[in-house]
Amino acid sequence: MTRLLTGAPATDGFRMPAEYEPHAGCWMLWPERADNWREAARPAQLAFARVAAAIAQFEPVTVGVSTAHYSSARALLPGGVRVVEMAHDDAWMRDVGPTCVIDSAGVVRGVDWRFNAWGGLDGGLYFPWDQDDLVASKVLEIERLDRYRAPLVMEGGALHVDGQGTALVTEQCLLNPNRNPHLARADIEDALRVYLGVRTVIWLGLGLYNDETGGHIDDLACFVRPGEVCLTWTTNRRDPQYASSQDAWERLNDARDARGRRLRVARLPSPGPMHLSRREAAGIVPRPGTKARPPGERLAATYVNFYIANGGIVMPLLDPRTDRLAAQRLKLLFPGRRVVGVPGREILLGGGNIHCITQQIPRGLR
Numbered sequence: 001m002t003r004l005l006t007g008a009p010a011t012d013g014f015r016m017p018a019e020y021e022p023h024a025g026c027w028m029l030w031p032e033r034a035d036n037w038r039e040a041a042r043p044a045q046l047a048f049a050r051v052a053a054a055i056a057q058f059e060p061v062t063v064g065v066s067t068a069h070y071s072s073a074r075a076l077l078p079g080g081v082r083v084v085e086m087a088h089d090d091a092w093m094r095d096v097g098p099t100c101v102i103d104s105a106g107v108v109r110g111v112d113w114r115f116n117a118w119g120g121l122d123g124g125l126y127f128p129w130d131q132d133d134l135v136a137s138k139v140l141e142i143e144r145l146d147r148y149r150a151p152l153v154m155e156g157g158a159l160h161v162d163g164q165g166t167a168l169v170t171e172q173c174l175l176n177p178n179r180n181p182h183l184a185r186a187d188i189e190d191a192l193r194v195y196l197g198v199r200t201v202i203w204l205g206l207g208l209y210n211d212e213t214g215g216h217i218d219d220l221a222c223f224v225r226p227g228e229v230c231l232t233w234t235t236n237r238r239d240p241q242y243a244s245s246q247d248a249w250e251r252l253n254d255a256r257d258a259r260g261r262r263l264r265v266a267r268l269p270s271p272g273p274m275h276l277s278r279r280e281a282a283g284i285v286p287r288p289g290t291k292a293r294p295p296g297e298r299l300a301a302t303y304v305n306f307y308i309a310n311g312g313i314v315m316p317l318l319d320p321r322t323d324r325l326a327a328q329r330l331k332l333l334f335p336g337r338r339v340v341g342v343p344g345r346e347i348l349l350g351g352g353n354i355h356c357i358t359q360q361i362p363r364g365l366r
Contacts, residue, residue, distance in 0.1 A: 002137075003146045005109070008194045014101035014109055015197030018163030018223055019308045020334075022363040024108075025060035026309065027139055028052055029357070030073050031091040032066060035290040036126070037350050038283030047346035048091070049076045051307075051314065051354055054340045056080050058309035062142075064088060064135065084142065089117075089132040092352060094218070095155035097359035098136040100145070101197060106365025109146045111195050112136040113154035118213045119178035120153075125212060125351070127289040143361060152191050153179040157216040157356055159192075162223045165199040165258030167192050170207045172215030200258040204251055206244035208232060211300040212291060218355045219302045221248060224266065224333045227257060232302045233267035241270060266333055268326055271319035274299045280349055293349075305353035306330065308360075313337050316344025316353045 009015070028051070031037045031044040038044075052061045056078055064086030065073040074083050088096070095118075098110030115133045117124035140147045160168040173179070174188050183191070189201045207215025221231045229252055234241050252265045281295040303326040306315040313334050317323045323341065330339050344353050 002141045002144060005146055005148050007148070009101045009109065009111065009148060010194050010197045013103045015103075015163070015165075016099060016101050016159075016161045017362045018161055018226075019360060020223070020225060021163055023059050023310050024361045024363040025062060026055050026307070027093050027097055027359045027361065028061065028063045029086070029088050029091040029093045029096075029135070030063055030065040030069055031350065032069050033090055033290075034285040035287035036090060036284070036293075038280055043346045044091075044350060045073070045076060047343060048357060049078075050342050051347070051357065052081050053078045054314045054342050055307060055309050055312075055358065057340070058312040064093075064138070086135065086138055087131045088135055089126065089129050091350070092157075092356050093135070093359045094157045094356045095213070096132040096135040097156060098140050098145075098147070099156050099159065099196075100360070100362050102362050102364055108362055108364035109148065110136065110140040110143075112140065112147050112149045113152060113156075114150065115155065116153050116179070118155065119176070122178040123214070124178070125291045148195065150191070150195050152183075152188075152195070155213065155216065156359055157213060157218040157352070159196070160217050160222045161196060161198060162226045162257060164226045165197075167196055167198040167201045168204070168217055168221060168223065168229065169201060170204045170215045170217050170220065172206045173213065173217070176214050178214070198258065200256070202252070202255045202257070204248045206247070208300045208302055209239075209241040209244065210298045212351050219300055219305055220244075221252070222304055226259075227261045228264040228266065228333075230266045230268050230304060230333060232270055232304045234270040239270070239273065266329065268303045268329055269322045271301045271303065271322045271326075272299070274301045274318065274345075274348070276349065291351075299348050300351070301348055302353070303330070305355040307354050307358045308334070308337070311337055313339045314354055315339060315341050316347065317341040318344050318348065
């Protein structure tokens, strides 16, 4: 039986491993909301099934599905993908699932953050979110992993770590008063040290332009390996993303990681700009309390939002003009992994991409 622990990861000798460390598997959730996913979520479900199939080439995949959608999801997903009944409010497993930590003996535990739909009643994307707030504990129960319940509103997409004591975050997200208004910057750093087992926090400024999560790091930058980061980039000075990517570049080049290293920074091209079409917007059924998706809205498109699997990289295909270049750069950045592209527009229409809909469980020695 899974235990609810009273201590904290760092004091118990646990740290958050980097995503490029070995996985036991990957978890996802099934998209179902007609007020967020067009055409009753059917195109998104087909896209999620393709992502699950791509990841399943490299590691086990589990998908949580509501009772009402269980049969159709089981039919669409590959036979090797495990499907479990799980109530949820939307399909962003990265943000509602557990952040796992590991100790030197290979024991894996999970951090269960408090979730408020990216801002609660002050800018949150939907209400209610109570089922999403239960997802992490359900995943850990199924995986038989002990759980820490953190006293902090946080999402997995707001965090990247190098596995050697360094965390990468944005001020736009973590300092937003709609998450933890009672905490100052130093308090949040202390909480990250306690719950992630890190020693150094590198703060970037703004996240990706028009990112409705409020500036998640996983749309802007991520660790490739210890001492190396990739960053979304545009050379178009008129693009509103240009200034924030330039600022992130300067901060990363000025930073030192937990081991005192200067960071190498690789640039990934930006697709687009991409926008929600009138036809796509017409397929969404609006509902009070859920973010509106008007036609013409700029989409937060980025290639940085990829998933690192055991032996593979699963990246979104977003723009034929830049897909090939992005794939080539990812192959250079991850020479020991096979890069697999999956069409990502339908996921992007809902507000995120492949990294946002996945959450890895690290491989332990238990």
